[in-house]
Amino acid sequence: MAISDFTEKQIREKLLSKIKPTILRGSKHQKGIIYLGDLAVARVKIPNSHNRIMKPSKSQYIATSLRLEDDEFNDLIECPLTGPQYYKKLKDRVD
Amino acid sequence: MELQLQRDEKQNKQSKGPYWVDPHVKGVVGVLAAGQTIKEGLFTLVGLSPTEHSSASPEILVAATQHEFGSSVERYLIHDIGTSSSLLSLYASLNSQIIDLSERVLTLEKQTNVISTKIFDLASDKYELKNYIDVILKIYSDEVLAIIPELELYGEGTNEIYALDDLKQELIDLYEDLNSVPAKNLSKKFKAWKKVINFFIEEKNGNK
Numbered sequence: 240m241a242i243s244d245f246t247e248k249q250i251r252e253k254l255l256s257k258i259k260p261t262i263l264r265g266s267k268h269q270k271g272i273i274y275l276g277d278l279a280v281a282r283v284k285i286p287n288s289h290n291r292i293m294k295p296s297k298s299q300y301i302a303t304s305l306r307l308e309d310d311e312f313n314d315l316i317e318c319p320l321t322g323p324q325y326y327k328k329l330k331d332r333v334d
Numbered sequence: 335m336e337l338q339l340q341r342d343e344k345q346n347k348q349s350k351g352p353y354w355v356d357p358h359v360k361g362v363v364g365v366l367a368a369g370q371t372i373k374e375g376l377f378t379l380v381g382l383s384p385t386e387h388s389s390a391s392p393e394i395l396v397a398a399t400q401h402e403f404g405s406s407v408e409r410y411l412i413h414d415i416g417t418s419s420s421l422l423s424l425y426a427s428l429n430s431q432i433i434d435l436s437e438r439v440l441t442l443e444k445q446t447n448v449i450s451t452k453i454f455d456l457a458s459d460k461y462e463l464k465n466y467i468d469v470i471l472k473i474y475s476d477e478v479l480a481i482i483p484e485l486e487l488y489g490e491g492t493n494e495i496y497a498l499d500d501l502k503q504e505l506i507d508l509y510e511d512l513n514s515v516p517a518k519n520l521s522k523k524f525k526a527w528k529k530v531i532n533f534f535i536e537e538k539n540g541n542k
Contacts, residue, residue, distance in 0.1 A: 280521040281513065304486055333521055
């Protein structure tokens with residue numbers, strides 16, 4: 240399954256509201272570090288609040304950063320996948 | 335859809351004519367009577383036999399084709415090709431090739447152009463590269479992505495220069511992020527990235 244079309248704003252809002260990464264700075268593109276306990280395990284580039292559709296290749300990089308498969312990423316943005324469920328998946332995937 | 339060919343007076347003055355053209359017609363090879371309204375299905379009378387040609391007189395053989403390569407070039411070639419079947423066959427063959435090429439150009443235009451390049455500096459007062467870095471450029475019609483897959487980094491911009499500039503800032507951000515977190519709090523993957531990025535980037539003298 241391919242990643243669906245989402246706007247940059249949609250992806251940004253879901254990342255911030257569900258995953259709540261630690262934002263390190265406010266440069267041109269914000270980055271968020273995702274921690275499991277004290278361990279930094281993922282780093283994600285957070286899109287800006289544009290209403291344009293994000294290119295699949297860029298969405299793919301965000302999904303990869305989050306350690307999510309395409310369908311899981313779709314679920315994260317479309318809502319079935321909750322924040323706690325995401326962290327449970329992440330925990331299983333971190334070395 | 336019906337198309338009404340109109341006399342091309344400019345062409346008619348310059349030669350024996352008469353010439354007929356419809357600006358909406360693409361790739362037409364047909365036998366047409368003066369002022370005749372024709373059906374779309376008549377547009378491709380490819381391979382008319384000489385007998386058919388001679389019987390077409392005094393009808394006018396009109397061939398028109400519109401060349402479209404992207405949106406940059408648009409022009410018409412209009413020929414009175416008389417009753418020569420060889421010319422008509424030749425024209426039909428060329429016209430077919432033009433249509434085929436136009437379709438292939440459109441397909442290629444939709445594809446992403448991927449090239450590789452290198453960056454040799456970070457355009458920063460604070461940091462510099464110790465070694466050049468290989469970068470993949472994905473060029474879309476409206477955006478360019480500059481990518482370093484190994485570090486899961488990408489820069490973006492409306493052209494190659496902006497995308498590479500953005501990527502350089504991404505590299506600096508990653509360097510600072512990884513070096514701001516104590517090593518004991520980094521996952522194995524991040525420790526590996528830190529090793530890689532510290533191999534490529536260093537602070538300039540005076541900034542340490």
